[in-house]
Amino acid sequence: MKLTGSCHCGAVTYQVDGSPVRMAQCHCNACRKITGTGHNVQAFFKREQVAISGKTNTHDSTSDKDNKRTRHFCTVCGSRLFAENSASPQIIGIAVGSFDDSSWFKPEVILYNAERPEWDKIDKTITTHEQMQ
Numbered sequence: 001m002k003l004t005g006s007c008h009c010g011a012v013t014y015q016v017d018g019s020p021v022r023m024a025q026c027h028c029n030a031c032r033k034i035t036g037t038g039h040n041v042q043a044f045f046k047r048e049q050v051a052i053s054g055k056t057n058t059h060d061s062t063s064d065k066d067n068k069r070t071r072h073f074c075t076v077c078g079s080r081l082f083a084e085n086s087a088s089p090q091i092i093g094i095a096v097g098s099f100d101d102s103s104w105f106k107p108e109v110i111l112y113n114a115e116r117p118e119w120d121k122i123d124k125t126i127t128t129h130e131q132m133q
């Protein structure tokens with residue numbers, strides 16, 4: 001699969017060559033806060049499959065499992081694009097809505113259902129975990 005995407009203003013663009021190793025939808029408190037909506041959807045790729053051009057700023061936080069989460073956002077428009085986890089440094093997560101065409105995306109798993117707001121309805125056919133998997 002060859003995929004392209006960008007932030008809202010276009011200062012950061014990226015290309016992906018390959019298929020995602022994992023596709024997930026997360027309702028944890030951090031994902032809700034950083035997106036400002038009920039959940040975050042990410043597709044995860046091997047780092048070498050992703051070529052990024054343009055500058056991002058980062059913000060680090062600590063996950064429930066004590067791993068460092070680094071989230072990248074555009075320095076111009078603030079769009080959140082990429083996420084890394086110190087537990088899997090060879091993997092990069094990409095915010096699915098930033099792809100130019102995301103019609104291929106289908107979450108394999110829903111995480112942190114226990115923290116999901118009632119108004120954010122989920123697809124009951126998708127494997128759902130109350131916390132992290």
Ligand SMILES: [Zn+2]
Pocket residue numbers: 007008009010011012074075076077078079
């Ligand atoms: Zn931007």
Ligand SMILES: [Zn+2]
Pocket residue numbers: 026027028029030031032040112
């Ligand atoms: Zn989350």
